[in-house]
Amino acid sequence: MPAVLARHEANLRHTLDDLDGWKAAMLAELDHPKFTGAWIRIHDSGDFHSTAYLLAWLDIARSRTDTGFYCYTKEIALFRQHVEPDPSPNFRWVYSYGGTQDADLDPERDRVADVFADEQATQDAGWHSQAESDLLAVLGPAPVGIPANRIPRFTRLQNGRRWSDWQADTAAERGYGRDWQKNRAAYLREHRLCAQCRQPATVADHHPETRRSLVARGVADPTPGTDSGHSANRATTDTPHSRAQVAGTSATPPSGERYLVASTSKYNLF
Structure with a gap:
Protein backbone atom coordinates (compact mmCIF):
# COMPACT_ATOMS: atom_id res chain seq x y z
CA MET A 1 0.00 0.00 0.00
CA PRO A 2 2.24 2.80 -1.27
CA ALA A 3 -0.09 5.60 -0.12
CA VAL A 4 -0.16 4.30 3.47
CA LEU A 5 3.62 3.87 3.50
CA ALA A 6 4.11 7.39 2.17
CA ARG A 7 1.87 8.78 4.91
CA HIS A 8 3.73 6.87 7.61
CA GLU A 9 7.04 8.12 6.29
CA ALA A 10 5.74 11.70 6.23
CA ASN A 11 4.63 11.40 9.86
CA LEU A 12 8.02 10.02 10.85
CA ARG A 13 9.84 12.85 9.07
CA HIS A 14 7.63 15.37 10.88
CA THR A 15 8.62 13.97 14.29
CA LEU A 16 12.29 13.89 13.31
CA ASP A 17 12.50 17.30 11.66
CA ASP A 18 10.07 19.36 13.76
CA LEU A 19 9.03 17.56 16.92
CA ASP A 20 7.58 20.70 18.53
CA GLY A 21 5.54 21.43 15.41
CA TRP A 22 4.31 17.83 15.28
CA LYS A 23 3.33 17.98 18.95
CA ALA A 24 1.39 21.23 18.43
CA ALA A 25 -0.43 19.74 15.44
CA MET A 26 -1.32 16.64 17.45
CA LEU A 27 -2.68 18.70 20.36
CA ALA A 28 -4.75 20.79 17.96
CA GLU A 29 -6.24 17.69 16.35
CA LEU A 30 -7.07 16.22 19.76
CA ASP A 31 -9.14 19.32 20.59
CA HIS A 32 -11.93 17.87 18.46
CA PRO A 33 -14.88 16.77 20.65
CA LYS A 34 -14.85 13.27 19.14
CA PHE A 35 -11.70 12.49 21.14
CA THR A 36 -13.28 13.32 24.51
CA GLY A 37 -13.76 10.05 26.34
CA ALA A 38 -12.14 8.10 23.51
CA TRP A 39 -9.07 5.87 23.52
CA ILE A 40 -6.23 6.58 21.08
CA ARG A 41 -3.78 3.85 20.11
CA ILE A 42 -0.31 5.29 19.60
CA HIS A 43 1.13 3.61 16.48
CA ASP A 44 -0.53 0.88 14.51
CA SER A 45 3.03 -0.33 13.87
CA GLY A 46 6.48 0.84 14.85
CA ASP A 47 7.65 2.10 18.23
CA PHE A 48 9.07 5.08 20.11
CA HIS A 49 12.17 6.01 18.17
CA SER A 50 13.73 8.38 20.73
CA THR A 51 13.43 9.65 24.28
CA ALA A 52 12.28 13.05 23.06
CA TYR A 53 9.52 11.49 20.98
CA LEU A 54 8.28 9.42 23.94
CA LEU A 55 8.34 12.47 26.21
CA ALA A 56 6.31 14.40 23.64
CA TRP A 57 3.60 11.74 23.79
CA LEU A 58 3.64 11.79 27.60
CA ASP A 59 3.19 15.58 27.51
CA ILE A 60 0.29 15.17 25.08
CA ALA A 61 -1.40 12.64 27.38
CA ARG A 62 -1.02 14.93 30.40
CA SER A 63 -2.44 17.81 28.40
CA ARG A 64 -5.52 15.87 27.26
CA THR A 65 -6.70 14.08 30.38
CA ASP A 66 -10.20 13.49 28.95
CA THR A 67 -8.69 11.19 26.32
CA GLY A 68 -7.09 7.79 26.92
CA PHE A 69 -3.84 6.81 25.21
CA TYR A 70 -2.37 3.33 24.91
CA CYS A 71 0.44 1.58 23.10
CA TYR A 72 2.38 -1.61 22.53
CA THR A 73 6.13 -1.21 22.93
CA LYS A 74 9.38 -3.14 22.91
CA GLU A 75 11.29 -0.14 24.32
CA ILE A 76 11.36 -1.60 27.82
CA ALA A 77 14.34 0.29 29.25
CA LEU A 78 12.99 3.58 27.92
CA PHE A 79 9.66 3.00 29.66
CA ARG A 80 11.33 1.82 32.87
CA GLN A 81 13.11 5.16 33.07
CA HIS A 82 10.58 7.64 31.75
CA VAL A 83 7.09 6.13 32.16
CA GLU A 84 6.95 3.66 35.01
CA PRO A 85 8.09 6.04 37.81
CA ASP A 86 5.16 8.45 37.32
CA PRO A 87 2.65 7.30 34.69
CA SER A 88 -0.25 9.51 33.72
CA PRO A 89 -3.56 7.79 34.63
CA ASN A 90 -4.78 8.10 31.03
CA PHE A 91 -1.63 6.54 29.52
CA ARG A 92 -1.53 2.72 29.35
CA TRP A 93 0.99 0.39 27.77
CA VAL A 94 1.75 -3.27 27.23
CA TYR A 95 5.22 -4.67 26.62
CA SER A 96 5.46 -6.77 23.46
CA TYR A 97 7.67 -9.82 23.28
CA GLY A 98 9.87 -10.30 20.25
CA GLY A 99 12.33 -7.43 20.70
CA THR A 100 15.95 -7.10 21.81
CA GLN A 101 15.04 -6.57 25.48
CA ASP A 102 12.86 -9.63 26.14
CA ALA A 103 15.18 -10.81 28.92
CA ASP A 104 14.23 -7.70 30.92
CA LEU A 105 10.54 -8.64 31.03
CA ASP A 106 8.93 -10.28 34.04
CA PRO A 107 5.35 -11.50 33.39
CA GLU A 108 4.75 -11.54 37.14
CA ARG A 109 5.37 -7.80 37.26
CA ASP A 110 4.91 -6.48 33.72
CA ARG A 111 1.85 -6.43 31.48
CA VAL A 112 3.12 -8.39 28.49
CA ALA A 113 1.79 -9.45 25.10
CA ASP A 114 2.89 -12.09 22.62
CA VAL A 115 1.66 -13.10 19.18
CA PHE A 116 0.30 -16.65 18.90
CA ALA A 117 -0.39 -18.72 15.83
CA ASP A 118 -4.14 -18.69 16.52
CA GLU A 119 -6.79 -18.35 19.23
CA GLN A 120 -6.49 -21.98 20.27
CA ALA A 121 -2.75 -21.59 20.89
CA THR A 122 -3.48 -18.56 23.07
CA GLN A 123 -5.99 -20.51 25.13
CA ASP A 124 -3.72 -23.55 25.42
CA ALA A 125 -0.96 -21.33 26.85
CA GLY A 126 -3.34 -19.87 29.44
CA TRP A 127 -3.04 -16.36 28.02
CA HIS A 128 -5.90 -13.91 27.43
CA SER A 129 -6.92 -12.96 23.91
CA GLN A 130 -7.50 -9.37 22.84
CA ALA A 131 -9.19 -10.42 19.60
CA GLU A 132 -12.56 -9.09 20.72
CA SER A 133 -11.16 -5.61 21.34
CA ASP A 134 -7.64 -4.25 21.06
CA LEU A 135 -8.25 -2.29 24.28
CA LEU A 136 -8.18 -5.58 26.16
CA ALA A 137 -4.41 -5.47 25.67
CA VAL A 138 -4.22 -2.70 28.29
CA LEU A 139 -7.57 -2.91 30.10
CA GLY A 140 -8.22 -6.66 30.20
CA PRO A 141 -6.51 -9.54 32.02
CA ALA A 142 -2.84 -10.32 31.39
CA PRO A 143 -0.73 -11.85 29.95
CA VAL A 144 -2.14 -10.90 26.57
CA GLY A 145 -2.30 -13.17 23.52
CA ILE A 146 -2.60 -11.68 20.04
CA PRO A 147 -3.64 -13.89 17.11
CA ALA A 148 -1.20 -13.71 14.21
CA ASN A 149 -2.18 -12.00 11.00
CA ARG A 150 -2.99 -14.60 8.39
CA ILE A 151 -0.30 -13.57 5.93
CA PRO A 152 0.79 -16.80 4.22
CA ARG A 153 4.52 -16.03 4.11
CA PHE A 154 4.68 -15.08 7.79
CA THR A 155 2.43 -17.98 8.77
CA ARG A 156 4.93 -20.36 7.20
CA LEU A 157 7.87 -18.67 8.94
CA GLN A 158 6.14 -18.55 12.32
CA ASN A 159 5.38 -22.27 11.93
CA GLY A 160 3.02 -22.47 14.92
CA ARG A 161 5.42 -20.74 17.32
CA ARG A 162 4.83 -17.72 19.51
CA TRP A 163 6.34 -14.59 18.04
CA SER A 164 8.85 -14.43 20.90
CA ASP A 165 10.00 -18.00 20.26
CA TRP A 166 10.28 -17.35 16.54
CA GLN A 167 12.35 -14.23 17.18
CA ALA A 168 14.48 -16.05 19.75
CA ASP A 169 15.16 -18.89 17.32
CA THR A 170 16.12 -16.40 14.61
CA ALA A 171 18.36 -14.51 17.04
CA ALA A 172 19.96 -17.77 18.19
CA GLU A 173 20.84 -18.60 14.60
CA ARG A 174 22.77 -15.30 14.51
CA GLY A 175 24.43 -16.00 17.87
CA TYR A 176 22.08 -13.80 19.93
CA GLY A 177 20.04 -16.40 21.79
CA ARG A 178 18.63 -16.41 25.31
CA ASP A 179 22.09 -16.70 26.90
CA TRP A 180 23.16 -13.58 25.05
CA GLN A 181 20.02 -11.74 26.20
CA LYS A 182 20.73 -12.64 29.82
CA ASN A 183 24.36 -11.59 29.49
CA ARG A 184 23.33 -8.36 27.81
CA ALA A 185 20.93 -7.53 30.65
CA ALA A 186 23.60 -8.24 33.26
CA TYR A 187 26.14 -6.15 31.34
CA LEU A 188 23.82 -3.17 31.14
CA ARG A 189 23.02 -3.39 34.84
Missing part, protein backbone atom coordinates in the same frame (compact mmCIF):
# COMPACT_ATOMS: atom_id res chain seq x y z
CA GLU A 190 26.73 -2.92 35.49
CA HIS A 191 27.32 -0.32 32.75
CA ARG A 192 24.30 1.97 32.74
CA LEU A 193 25.67 5.14 31.16
CA CYS A 194 27.00 6.19 27.80
CA ALA A 195 30.75 6.67 27.63
CA GLN A 196 30.18 9.66 25.34
CA CYS A 197 27.17 11.57 26.69
CA ARG A 198 26.49 9.76 30.00
CA GLN A 199 22.84 9.06 29.18
CA PRO A 200 21.26 5.69 30.09
CA ALA A 201 22.14 2.89 27.67
CA THR A 202 19.88 0.01 26.69
CA VAL A 203 21.33 -2.02 23.79
CA ALA A 204 24.58 -3.98 24.04
CA ASP A 205 26.70 -4.71 21.02
CA HIS A 206 30.29 -5.56 20.13
CA HIS A 207 32.98 -3.00 19.30
CA PRO A 208 35.24 -2.47 17.51
CA GLU A 209 34.53 -5.85 15.89
CA THR A 210 31.10 -7.31 15.29
CA ARG A 211 30.06 -10.57 16.92
CA ARG A 212 30.06 -12.17 13.47
CA SER A 213 33.68 -11.18 12.85
CA LEU A 214 34.71 -12.41 16.30
CA VAL A 215 33.10 -15.80 15.69
CA ALA A 216 34.70 -15.94 12.23
CA ARG A 217 38.10 -15.44 13.88
CA GLY A 218 37.48 -18.39 16.17
CA VAL A 219 36.26 -16.68 19.36
CA ALA A 220 34.03 -19.42 20.72
CA ASP A 221 31.62 -17.36 22.84
CA PRO A 222 32.06 -13.59 22.41
CA THR A 223 29.61 -12.55 25.09
CA PRO A 224 30.02 -10.23 28.07
CA GLY A 225 31.54 -11.80 31.14
CA THR A 226 33.32 -14.59 29.23
CA ASP A 227 37.04 -15.12 28.67
CA SER A 228 36.91 -13.64 25.18
CA GLY A 229 38.36 -10.29 26.18
CA HIS A 230 35.29 -8.18 26.81
CA SER A 231 35.83 -7.70 30.53
CA ALA A 232 38.97 -5.59 30.18
CA ASN A 233 37.50 -2.51 28.54
CA ARG A 234 33.79 -1.88 28.36
CA ALA A 235 31.89 1.21 27.35
CA THR A 236 28.32 2.17 26.61
CA THR A 237 26.78 4.60 24.19
CA ASP A 238 23.22 5.85 24.17
CA THR A 239 22.71 7.12 20.63
CA PRO A 240 22.98 5.43 17.24
CA HIS A 241 26.55 6.61 16.66
CA SER A 242 28.29 5.38 13.57
CA ARG A 243 31.20 2.98 13.94
CA ALA A 244 33.63 5.78 13.03
CA GLN A 245 32.21 8.10 15.67
CA VAL A 246 32.45 5.46 18.37
CA ALA A 247 35.96 4.49 17.35
CA GLY A 248 37.08 8.12 17.54
CA THR A 249 36.15 8.66 21.18
CA SER A 250 38.39 8.52 24.22
CA ALA A 251 36.57 5.34 25.19
CA THR A 252 38.20 3.43 22.35
CA PRO A 253 40.29 0.58 23.78
CA PRO A 254 43.92 -0.04 22.90
CA SER A 255 44.52 -1.93 19.67
CA GLY A 256 43.62 -5.59 19.93
CA GLU A 257 41.32 -5.27 22.94
CA ARG A 258 37.60 -5.86 22.53
CA TYR A 259 34.68 -4.55 24.49
CA LEU A 260 30.93 -4.05 24.24
CA VAL A 261 29.12 -0.86 23.46
CA ALA A 262 25.44 -0.15 24.06
CA SER A 263 22.81 2.20 22.76
CA THR A 264 19.41 3.50 23.76
CA SER A 265 18.49 3.23 20.10
CA LYS A 266 16.27 0.28 19.22
CA TYR A 267 18.58 -0.24 16.25
CA ASN A 268 21.76 -2.19 16.94
CA LEU A 269 24.84 -0.19 16.09
CA PHE A 270 26.51 -2.79 13.91
Whole structure:
Protein backbone atom coordinates (compact mmCIF):
# COMPACT_ATOMS: atom_id res chain seq x y z
CA MET A 1 0.00 0.00 0.00
CA PRO A 2 2.24 2.80 -1.27
CA ALA A 3 -0.09 5.60 -0.12
CA VAL A 4 -0.16 4.30 3.47
CA LEU A 5 3.62 3.87 3.50
CA ALA A 6 4.11 7.39 2.17
CA ARG A 7 1.87 8.78 4.91
CA HIS A 8 3.73 6.87 7.61
CA GLU A 9 7.04 8.12 6.29
CA ALA A 10 5.74 11.70 6.23
CA ASN A 11 4.63 11.40 9.86
CA LEU A 12 8.02 10.02 10.85
CA ARG A 13 9.84 12.85 9.07
CA HIS A 14 7.63 15.37 10.88
CA THR A 15 8.62 13.97 14.29
CA LEU A 16 12.29 13.89 13.31
CA ASP A 17 12.50 17.30 11.66
CA ASP A 18 10.07 19.36 13.76
CA LEU A 19 9.03 17.56 16.92
CA ASP A 20 7.58 20.70 18.53
CA GLY A 21 5.54 21.43 15.41
CA TRP A 22 4.31 17.83 15.28
CA LYS A 23 3.33 17.98 18.95
CA ALA A 24 1.39 21.23 18.43
CA ALA A 25 -0.43 19.74 15.44
CA MET A 26 -1.32 16.64 17.45
CA LEU A 27 -2.68 18.70 20.36
CA ALA A 28 -4.75 20.79 17.96
CA GLU A 29 -6.24 17.69 16.35
CA LEU A 30 -7.07 16.22 19.76
CA ASP A 31 -9.14 19.32 20.59
CA HIS A 32 -11.93 17.87 18.46
CA PRO A 33 -14.88 16.77 20.65
CA LYS A 34 -14.85 13.27 19.14
CA PHE A 35 -11.70 12.49 21.14
CA THR A 36 -13.28 13.32 24.51
CA GLY A 37 -13.76 10.05 26.34
CA ALA A 38 -12.14 8.10 23.51
CA TRP A 39 -9.07 5.87 23.52
CA ILE A 40 -6.23 6.58 21.08
CA ARG A 41 -3.78 3.85 20.11
CA ILE A 42 -0.31 5.29 19.60
CA HIS A 43 1.13 3.61 16.48
CA ASP A 44 -0.53 0.88 14.51
CA SER A 45 3.03 -0.33 13.87
CA GLY A 46 6.48 0.84 14.85
CA ASP A 47 7.65 2.10 18.23
CA PHE A 48 9.07 5.08 20.11
CA HIS A 49 12.17 6.01 18.17
CA SER A 50 13.73 8.38 20.73
CA THR A 51 13.43 9.65 24.28
CA ALA A 52 12.28 13.05 23.06
CA TYR A 53 9.52 11.49 20.98
CA LEU A 54 8.28 9.42 23.94
CA LEU A 55 8.34 12.47 26.21
CA ALA A 56 6.31 14.40 23.64
CA TRP A 57 3.60 11.74 23.79
CA LEU A 58 3.64 11.79 27.60
CA ASP A 59 3.19 15.58 27.51
CA ILE A 60 0.29 15.17 25.08
CA ALA A 61 -1.40 12.64 27.38
CA ARG A 62 -1.02 14.93 30.40
CA SER A 63 -2.44 17.81 28.40
CA ARG A 64 -5.52 15.87 27.26
CA THR A 65 -6.70 14.08 30.38
CA ASP A 66 -10.20 13.49 28.95
CA THR A 67 -8.69 11.19 26.32
CA GLY A 68 -7.09 7.79 26.92
CA PHE A 69 -3.84 6.81 25.21
CA TYR A 70 -2.37 3.33 24.91
CA CYS A 71 0.44 1.58 23.10
CA TYR A 72 2.38 -1.61 22.53
CA THR A 73 6.13 -1.21 22.93
CA LYS A 74 9.38 -3.14 22.91
CA GLU A 75 11.29 -0.14 24.32
CA ILE A 76 11.36 -1.60 27.82
CA ALA A 77 14.34 0.29 29.25
CA LEU A 78 12.99 3.58 27.92
CA PHE A 79 9.66 3.00 29.66
CA ARG A 80 11.33 1.82 32.87
CA GLN A 81 13.11 5.16 33.07
CA HIS A 82 10.58 7.64 31.75
CA VAL A 83 7.09 6.13 32.16
CA GLU A 84 6.95 3.66 35.01
CA PRO A 85 8.09 6.04 37.81
CA ASP A 86 5.16 8.45 37.32
CA PRO A 87 2.65 7.30 34.69
CA SER A 88 -0.25 9.51 33.72
CA PRO A 89 -3.56 7.79 34.63
CA ASN A 90 -4.78 8.10 31.03
CA PHE A 91 -1.63 6.54 29.52
CA ARG A 92 -1.53 2.72 29.35
CA TRP A 93 0.99 0.39 27.77
CA VAL A 94 1.75 -3.27 27.23
CA TYR A 95 5.22 -4.67 26.62
CA SER A 96 5.46 -6.77 23.46
CA TYR A 97 7.67 -9.82 23.28
CA GLY A 98 9.87 -10.30 20.25
CA GLY A 99 12.33 -7.43 20.70
CA THR A 100 15.95 -7.10 21.81
CA GLN A 101 15.04 -6.57 25.48
CA ASP A 102 12.86 -9.63 26.14
CA ALA A 103 15.18 -10.81 28.92
CA ASP A 104 14.23 -7.70 30.92
CA LEU A 105 10.54 -8.64 31.03
CA ASP A 106 8.93 -10.28 34.04
CA PRO A 107 5.35 -11.50 33.39
CA GLU A 108 4.75 -11.54 37.14
CA ARG A 109 5.37 -7.80 37.26
CA ASP A 110 4.91 -6.48 33.72
CA ARG A 111 1.85 -6.43 31.48
CA VAL A 112 3.12 -8.39 28.49
CA ALA A 113 1.79 -9.45 25.10
CA ASP A 114 2.89 -12.09 22.62
CA VAL A 115 1.66 -13.10 19.18
CA PHE A 116 0.30 -16.65 18.90
CA ALA A 117 -0.39 -18.72 15.83
CA ASP A 118 -4.14 -18.69 16.52
CA GLU A 119 -6.79 -18.35 19.23
CA GLN A 120 -6.49 -21.98 20.27
CA ALA A 121 -2.75 -21.59 20.89
CA THR A 122 -3.48 -18.56 23.07
CA GLN A 123 -5.99 -20.51 25.13
CA ASP A 124 -3.72 -23.55 25.42
CA ALA A 125 -0.96 -21.33 26.85
CA GLY A 126 -3.34 -19.87 29.44
CA TRP A 127 -3.04 -16.36 28.02
CA HIS A 128 -5.90 -13.91 27.43
CA SER A 129 -6.92 -12.96 23.91
CA GLN A 130 -7.50 -9.37 22.84
CA ALA A 131 -9.19 -10.42 19.60
CA GLU A 132 -12.56 -9.09 20.72
CA SER A 133 -11.16 -5.61 21.34
CA ASP A 134 -7.64 -4.25 21.06
CA LEU A 135 -8.25 -2.29 24.28
CA LEU A 136 -8.18 -5.58 26.16
CA ALA A 137 -4.41 -5.47 25.67
CA VAL A 138 -4.22 -2.70 28.29
CA LEU A 139 -7.57 -2.91 30.10
CA GLY A 140 -8.22 -6.66 30.20
CA PRO A 141 -6.51 -9.54 32.02
CA ALA A 142 -2.84 -10.32 31.39
CA PRO A 143 -0.73 -11.85 29.95
CA VAL A 144 -2.14 -10.90 26.57
CA GLY A 145 -2.30 -13.17 23.52
CA ILE A 146 -2.60 -11.68 20.04
CA PRO A 147 -3.64 -13.89 17.11
CA ALA A 148 -1.20 -13.71 14.21
CA ASN A 149 -2.18 -12.00 11.00
CA ARG A 150 -2.99 -14.60 8.39
CA ILE A 151 -0.30 -13.57 5.93
CA PRO A 152 0.79 -16.80 4.22
CA ARG A 153 4.52 -16.03 4.11
CA PHE A 154 4.68 -15.08 7.79
CA THR A 155 2.43 -17.98 8.77
CA ARG A 156 4.93 -20.36 7.20
CA LEU A 157 7.87 -18.67 8.94
CA GLN A 158 6.14 -18.55 12.32
CA ASN A 159 5.38 -22.27 11.93
CA GLY A 160 3.02 -22.47 14.92
CA ARG A 161 5.42 -20.74 17.32
CA ARG A 162 4.83 -17.72 19.51
CA TRP A 163 6.34 -14.59 18.04
CA SER A 164 8.85 -14.43 20.90
CA ASP A 165 10.00 -18.00 20.26
CA TRP A 166 10.28 -17.35 16.54
CA GLN A 167 12.35 -14.23 17.18
CA ALA A 168 14.48 -16.05 19.75
CA ASP A 169 15.16 -18.89 17.32
CA THR A 170 16.12 -16.40 14.61
CA ALA A 171 18.36 -14.51 17.04
CA ALA A 172 19.96 -17.77 18.19
CA GLU A 173 20.84 -18.60 14.60
CA ARG A 174 22.77 -15.30 14.51
CA GLY A 175 24.43 -16.00 17.87
CA TYR A 176 22.08 -13.80 19.93
CA GLY A 177 20.04 -16.40 21.79
CA ARG A 178 18.63 -16.41 25.31
CA ASP A 179 22.09 -16.70 26.90
CA TRP A 180 23.16 -13.58 25.05
CA GLN A 181 20.02 -11.74 26.20
CA LYS A 182 20.73 -12.64 29.82
CA ASN A 183 24.36 -11.59 29.49
CA ARG A 184 23.33 -8.36 27.81
CA ALA A 185 20.93 -7.53 30.65
CA ALA A 186 23.60 -8.24 33.26
CA TYR A 187 26.14 -6.15 31.34
CA LEU A 188 23.82 -3.17 31.14
CA ARG A 189 23.02 -3.39 34.84
CA GLU A 190 26.73 -2.92 35.49
CA HIS A 191 27.32 -0.32 32.75
CA ARG A 192 24.30 1.97 32.74
CA LEU A 193 25.67 5.14 31.16
CA CYS A 194 27.00 6.19 27.80
CA ALA A 195 30.75 6.67 27.63
CA GLN A 196 30.18 9.66 25.34
CA CYS A 197 27.17 11.57 26.69
CA ARG A 198 26.49 9.76 30.00
CA GLN A 199 22.84 9.06 29.18
CA PRO A 200 21.26 5.69 30.09
CA ALA A 201 22.14 2.89 27.67
CA THR A 202 19.88 0.01 26.69
CA VAL A 203 21.33 -2.02 23.79
CA ALA A 204 24.58 -3.98 24.04
CA ASP A 205 26.70 -4.71 21.02
CA HIS A 206 30.29 -5.56 20.13
CA HIS A 207 32.98 -3.00 19.30
CA PRO A 208 35.24 -2.47 17.51
CA GLU A 209 34.53 -5.85 15.89
CA THR A 210 31.10 -7.31 15.29
CA ARG A 211 30.06 -10.57 16.92
CA ARG A 212 30.06 -12.17 13.47
CA SER A 213 33.68 -11.18 12.85
CA LEU A 214 34.71 -12.41 16.30
CA VAL A 215 33.10 -15.80 15.69
CA ALA A 216 34.70 -15.94 12.23
CA ARG A 217 38.10 -15.44 13.88
CA GLY A 218 37.48 -18.39 16.17
CA VAL A 219 36.26 -16.68 19.36
CA ALA A 220 34.03 -19.42 20.72
CA ASP A 221 31.62 -17.36 22.84
CA PRO A 222 32.06 -13.59 22.41
CA THR A 223 29.61 -12.55 25.09
CA PRO A 224 30.02 -10.23 28.07
CA GLY A 225 31.54 -11.80 31.14
CA THR A 226 33.32 -14.59 29.23
CA ASP A 227 37.04 -15.12 28.67
CA SER A 228 36.91 -13.64 25.18
CA GLY A 229 38.36 -10.29 26.18
CA HIS A 230 35.29 -8.18 26.81
CA SER A 231 35.83 -7.70 30.53
CA ALA A 232 38.97 -5.59 30.18
CA ASN A 233 37.50 -2.51 28.54
CA ARG A 234 33.79 -1.88 28.36
CA ALA A 235 31.89 1.21 27.35
CA THR A 236 28.32 2.17 26.61
CA THR A 237 26.78 4.60 24.19
CA ASP A 238 23.22 5.85 24.17
CA THR A 239 22.71 7.12 20.63
CA PRO A 240 22.98 5.43 17.24
CA HIS A 241 26.55 6.61 16.66
CA SER A 242 28.29 5.38 13.57
CA ARG A 243 31.20 2.98 13.94
CA ALA A 244 33.63 5.78 13.03
CA GLN A 245 32.21 8.10 15.67
CA VAL A 246 32.45 5.46 18.37
CA ALA A 247 35.96 4.49 17.35
CA GLY A 248 37.08 8.12 17.54
CA THR A 249 36.15 8.66 21.18
CA SER A 250 38.39 8.52 24.22
CA ALA A 251 36.57 5.34 25.19
CA THR A 252 38.20 3.43 22.35
CA PRO A 253 40.29 0.58 23.78
CA PRO A 254 43.92 -0.04 22.90
CA SER A 255 44.52 -1.93 19.67
CA GLY A 256 43.62 -5.59 19.93
CA GLU A 257 41.32 -5.27 22.94
CA ARG A 258 37.60 -5.86 22.53
CA TYR A 259 34.68 -4.55 24.49
CA LEU A 260 30.93 -4.05 24.24
CA VAL A 261 29.12 -0.86 23.46
CA ALA A 262 25.44 -0.15 24.06
CA SER A 263 22.81 2.20 22.76
CA THR A 264 19.41 3.50 23.76
CA SER A 265 18.49 3.23 20.10
CA LYS A 266 16.27 0.28 19.22
CA TYR A 267 18.58 -0.24 16.25
CA ASN A 268 21.76 -2.19 16.94
CA LEU A 269 24.84 -0.19 16.09
CA PHE A 270 26.51 -2.79 13.91
